[in-house]
Amino acid sequence: MSIKIVADRMIDLSNEELALLNVDTISCYINMGDKSFSDLEDVFPGDVFNYMDETGKVAQTAAKSPALYSELFGRFVAQGDTVIHFACSSGISSIAQNAFIAAKEYPGKVYVIDTLQLSLGIALLVKFALQMIANGETDAEKIVQMVTAIIPNIQGSFLIDTMDCLYKGGRCSGLTYYAANLLNIKPVIYMNDTGHMTVREKLRGTQTRVLEPYIRNTFEKYPNPDLKVLHVVYTTYNEEVQKKILTIVEKFHKFQRVQFNEVSCNCCVHSGRNTIGLFYMCQ
Template sequence: MQKIALITDSGCDLDTEVLNKYNMFFLPLRIIYKDNDYLDRLEITPEELYLSLEKEIPKTSLPDGQYIENTLNQIEAQGYTHAISISISSGLSGTANSLRIIAENHPNLKTYIFDSKTLSMPQGSIALIAAEMIESGSTFEDIIEVLPKIREKTDGYFTLNTLDYLKKGGRIGKVSGTIGEMLNIKPIISINDDGIYFTHSKARGRKQAIGKLREILDEHLSVAKCKVWILQGGALDEAKAFFEVVKDLPNITHISISTIGPALGVHAGPGLLGLAIQRD
């Protein structure tokens, strides 16, 4: 009989209550300062990260190899026969590859690493469906077959107050970022099929950027019922206001506000507002 463990990393932005509810095994990314480093979400909060940015912009790194090894040992010790990982995009992190290599040392555990090609709640929403399928008794084979189809129905979009942090983190060209700042251009950023950031559309100023997010949501809802998560990082008031405006739109089957974690916050800076949309 199959006993399936579900693994995800802190790029998924699922909160502790949800992780515990579905007994997900959690791999924290690392937030690295000159004099210290922290386990993402476990040892540093988004608020603490934002407060530190004026003094130092930390680097981010994939989960520690020994932490991954210990997690797999724990999974085996608890009698699991199979493990499915829903990992942050390999285009943004080496987490999936590191887990794949370390899992080779555990031949008795049949492991499938799914590269979500996304992050934050788009990644988290895929993990949630996998968790629900495990809970309902679906087989390992059924779950891994459906994951790519779920990913095709899942999208994420966000806008930022400033492009400075993406520039400093090497996630966007310095020249294009500087020109955008000068013209007060606020790009709507999404992730392509290769799991890399790209500019979905552009707006002039913050108000127009939020309006563009509303247009994107309307487009999705016009063709299908959708689950919706409003993403925010240091922009809770704006997220709440956006929630009130869109919460009763037809075709929304779920809507909530999700806070992005420190690892994404390093590259976004305070002021991220976005959407995760999953077509039912």
């Protein structure tokens, strides 16, 4: 018997890294018009933004059904594996609920962790579990308990550059949208302790101007980061912005590694172009 790690595709690691880690994923649906796609399988962030440019609408997201989660879990259980599934936060999606429903079909063989996170916040928890397994831990329940205990140590936040997707998706009012554009406000959204996305602060200025206060304030609010790795996520690749981020981060902490990852379509749908996010483990 072995332990198989599975996660929602919003883990936002590259396919190459997922293969290296031997982590399987399940994607949510990305619906554009009358067509439905699987996130990062047959639709990618550029497609989401092109759809918005061409139609003036934002794509819609939907969770895979409990039956599809059951099918995924069952494949590994049939091989004799015990499955630990890392689900995107129940505070922002029904994904976790559907995974829990499916897991009931495999008592003692499938465990679901509501990570209360998304993106690289999920990845940090997955890597913690994989390290436990590499160190010889074979008790799935103990791994679940240990991972659950460190969830509050994960810092995850996003700096939103444009509120177009939030407005068109009905997640902010017209008044808020127009005021933000007029005053050049960049909201910082973070994952709170209950797994909900909440506005932490509102910065004013261009993205280039607010990058440093965003990074500084994040490190001040969530001190003592584990310096092994800082994950920086983005919805739109910009080499100059990435260089600036590295320079700013160096002012505050000497991370052994700063890893940049493009996010899933799901995140792009809700956050829009030029969004930047920081994820790390606090000690």
